[in-house]
Amino acid sequence: MTKIWKKYILYFAQEHVDHRVAEFESLVKLFSLQFRCLTDHILKPFWIVEFPNDEAALKYSSRSVCLRAIFELWSHGHTAPEFHKRLGAYVDTHKSEVAGYFKPDISFKITVESYNKHFSQREKIDKIETMDYLPIEGPVNLKSPLVEWWYIEFWGLDPTAVPPVPDDIMFGRLLAQGQRHLIKELSLKQRKFIGNTSMDAQLSLLMANQAMVRDGDLVFDPFVGTGSLLVSAAKFGAYVLGADIDFMMLHARCRPSRITQKVRDKDESVRSNLKQYGCADRYMDVVVADFSNPLWHRRLCFDSIITDPPYGIREATEKVETKGTAKENTRTPDMAHYPSTSHYSLQHLYTDLLEFASKHLKMEGRLVCWLPFHRDDYSEELLPHHTHLQLVANSEQTLTGNTARRLLTYEKTKEYNNDETELSARLTKIPTPPSCNEFRQRYFNNAIESRQERRMRKAEQREIGRLEAIKRGKVPADARSKKCDLNKARFD
Amino acid sequence: MKLSTYNFLTSMAIKGVKVGYPLKLTINKKEVVETEFNATFVERLLPKLDWSAIYSAAQVVELTDDIPAVQPENIAENEQLMQKLHHLLFEIDVLDGQLECPETGRVFPITDGIPNMLLNEDEV
Numbered sequence: 001m002t003k004i005w006k007k008y009i010l011y012f013a014q015e016h017v018d019h020r021v022a023e024f025e026s027l028v029k030l031f032s033l034q035f036r037c038l039t040d041h042i043l044k045p046f047w048i049v050e051f052p053n054d055e056a057a058l059k060y061s062s063r064s065v066c067l068r069a070i071f072e073l074w075s076h077g078h079t080a081p082e083f084h085k086r087l088g089a090y091v092d093t094h095k096s097e098v099a100g101y102f103k104p105d106i107s108f109k110i111t112v113e114s115y116n117k118h119f120s121q122r123e124k125i126d127k128i129e130t131m132d133y134l135p136i137e138g139p140v141n142l143k144s145p146l147v148e149w150w151y152i153e154f155w156g157l158d159p160t161a162v163p164p165v166p167d168d169i170m171f172g173r174l175l176a177q178g179q180r181h182l183i184k185e186l187s188l189k190q191r192k193f194i195g196n197t198s199m200d201a202q203l204s205l206l207m208a209n210q211a212m213v214r215d216g217d218l219v220f221d222p223f224v225g226t227g228s229l230l231v232s233a234a235k236f237g238a239y240v241l242g243a244d245i246d247f248m249m250l251h252a253r254c255r256p257s258r259i260t261q262k263v264r265d266k267d268e269s270v271r272s273n274l275k276q277y278g279c280a281d282r283y284m285d286v287v288v289a290d291f292s293n294p295l296w297h298r299r300l301c302f303d304s305i306i307t308d309p310p311y312g313i314r315e316a317t318e319k320v321e322t323k324g325t326a327k328e329n330t331r332t333p334d335m336a337h338y339p340s341t342s343h344y345s346l347q348h349l350y351t352d353l354l355e356f357a358s359k360h361l362k363m364e365g366r367l368v369c370w371l372p373f374h375r376d377d378y379s380e381e382l383l384p385h386h387t388h389l390q391l392v393a394n395s396e397q398t399l400t401g402n403t404a405r406r407l408l409t410y411e412k413t414k415e416y417n418n419d420e421t422e423l424s425a426r427l428t429k430i431p432t433p434p435s436c437n438e439f440r441q442r443y444f445n446n447a448i449e450s451r452q453e454r455r456m457r458k459a460e461q462r463e464i465g466r467l468e469a470i471k472r473g474k475v476p477a478d479a480r481s482k483k484c485d486l487n488k489a490r491f492d
Numbered sequence: 493m494k495l496s497t498y499n500f501l502t503s504m505a506i507k508g509v510k511v512g513y514p515l516k517l518t519i520n521k522k523e524v525v526e527t528e529f530n531a532t533f534v535e536r537l538l539p540k541l542d543w544s545a546i547y548s549a550a551q552v553v554e555l556t557d558d559i560p561a562v563q564p565e566n567i568a569e570n571e572q573l574m575q576k577l578h579h580l581l582f583e584i585d586v587l588d589g590q591l592e593c594p595e596t597g598r599v600f601p602i603t604d605g606i607p608n609m610l611l612n613e614d615e616v
Contacts, residue, residue: 216533218540239533241497250606271605281527284582285497289609293505293616297513299540300500320613340613 005036005050007073008057009152009172011113012045012066013180016206019407020066022393023209026409030212031059045115046154046170048073054175061176063236065205068180071150071172080130083169088133101173102134107141110149111174116162117155127151131171148174179205185277186231192276193268195249196257197315198228199308203397203407207306208232210393210409211368217303218284222291222356225249225315227270229306234279238303241284242270243291245318245341250286292319292344292352296360304366305357309349311372311405312440319344346372346439350384358388359416366392367410372439375402388414403443493589493607495549496581499541501607503593503600506615512593514545515600517552521588529578535568537581546580555580 012020021042028035033056039047051057054072061070074090077083091098100106110131112124119127128151138146154168186201188194199207207229213219215237221229224242226249234240248254252268274283289295310317318341350371357367367389373382375398383391383406393409466476503512543563550559558576567573591600591607598615601608 216530216536218537245610247608247610251604281530285493285606287493287497287501287607287609290505290611290616293611295502295505295609297500297502297542299542301540320611320616339610 004052006053006057007038007076008049008051008175009071009073009076009150009170010047010049011068011071011150011152012047013068014045016066016202016397017043018395018397019206022395022407022409023064023066023206024060025393026210026212027060027063030063030209030214031056033060043157044154046152046168048076048170058176061178063209064178065180065182065202065209067178069150069177070175071170072175073170073172074149075169075171077169078167079165080169083171084130084133087131087171091134101147102136102138104137106138106146107144108136108138108147108149109140109142109145110151112151112153114153114166115155116157116159117153117166127153150174182232182235186235188228191228191231192265192272193226193252193270194228194257195226195254197308197310198226198257201232204229204232205235207368207407208236208238210407211304211306211366213238213304213306218301220302220305220360221307222305222353223307223309224270224286225308227273227286229308230270231273231277231279233304233306234274234282235277237282239282239284240274241302242286243289243295244286245288245290245320247288250288290320291349291356292321298359300360301362302360302365303362304368305361306368307353308370309346309353311346311443312343313372313443317344317346317349318342354384354386354389354410357410358386358412358414361412363412363415365412367408367412369408370405371408372399372403372405372443374439374443375404378404378406383408386410388412388416493586493602493605494582495546495553495584495586496537496541497607498549498586498591499545499581501591501609503591503595503598503609505609505611506593506596506598509593509595512595514542514548514594516592516594517549517586517589518592519552519586519589521586522553523585523587524583525585527578527582529575531568531571531574534574534578534581538567538577541581546577550580553580553584 027033034052035056036050037047038050051060057070061067075083075087077086101108110128112119112127131151150172152168152170152172153166154170155166156163182205183202186205188198188201191198211219211233213233213236217238219230219233219238219240221227221240221242224230224244225246227240227242230240230242244250246254250270252264254264256262256264270286271280271283274280287295320339321342353369354367361367371383383394385391389410390413391408392411393407395407396404397407398404469476498515498517501515503509503515506512547556547559547561550556555576559580564570564573567577585605586602587605589602591602592598593600
């Protein structure tokens, strides 16, 4: 059977580039779309992709947050003559389909977009004029046109080496915008309840896409915090459940994270966040619980688990445990007791997380989580493994200094069996990722230079600067006498 | 805490507790919040729920007229029962109360609608 493919231009935001492919793959799987990708260079903000029809293209754009817009491709060339020849040919061969857009009563707009090169308004109009052979009869309407075309020039990716001519010239009809408006809509700046580790709206939407969240799914976050990941999952229609060890956080009685805010509002909660975005119906519950202990009934099965475990940098990694050396018990029976917590090593935390996911995910359900790394240490073997879960995506976001975190997506491939012998076999198969182990130490101690080194280096720099200034004939002010004068002046 | 969540919670983390299910629910203060009825979601949730715990929750909130003691067959086709299940599981919000471990009697408080399932270090 021969298939009719249609070409589309996918215009991506040049942000979180490493997550782009993973998101694309998740979404085509979510909607079971067929596609052929004709762009080999995935770093380019413009991809040319074939879908069977507009419906498939629209489905994809209805969820993608990496995508700015999607266009029906009319012409693509590497040089101007080639581009115009193909555009003319397209209009000729697709006469019946395109005729509707050229009618006198159809208002239009042509947007000129260039990547890595700036054009003035005059130059843009000149570019539009080069396509005067298009038989457009309708009036121009820049505010709300009935049909919108985009003329796109791609001038390479490197701003320091712009080529003399554009690499690609494309023309297409705008089909739909991506979902980038959600980033603004769910922005943390306007959110009711946020904390120090609330996930940025864009990344949390990306995670919900990675988890292939569908309307009516049941989604769980075992380290829920302020529920920033649940917000985007609920936005895509999932019913959300969360747990966290931090009682004060879930009750919003901890210190506020906004500098302008002295105390938390009474009505701050994960639920109020969902209410704010019109997803109050999707709120199931949040529970104060320690992830290292079993809590949930064996029958409970999630469609996906989306989580950002604490790395021990901004939020402590804790679990309830008896300490080896207990202090003498000074509390009276009627005093409130706060359970003693101890360090929950990242390695154990991920082992528990993967085991939990293999137990409580549905078949083919997904676990999406972040894993912090020191970039020097990273290699693929260090990623946690589990016999019942398969790693399907792994993309990096660089953080400060030499650190990064990776967004890992696992898919459950094997039914969990409570057989004891299998259990022990499975547990031993989880290797120890050494970098997980001491991420906190590496983060604080193994920076490129220590705080002291940095201070010494800065002092040296200042000294060189001072000597240079003297050489140039500048009389340096004596810092000490200046300070004394200032103090004297205060008391005079 | 909604009664659907109650259906999922156990106290098996306590040292020596084998099943820890179902917990004994006591309600001091509750609230009814109307939410949109989603038949497919209730249907998808049913296999994850334990009917005896649904029934015991119905007993606590005195809705036993609506919920049969034994799980009937083909619930999905019974629109009326589905609506009643939706009301029981998603619209009743326990604001204040407690959950009690059936084996040890350990009490987990529910405050401001959030159950606190944390154990003390000597219990794990």
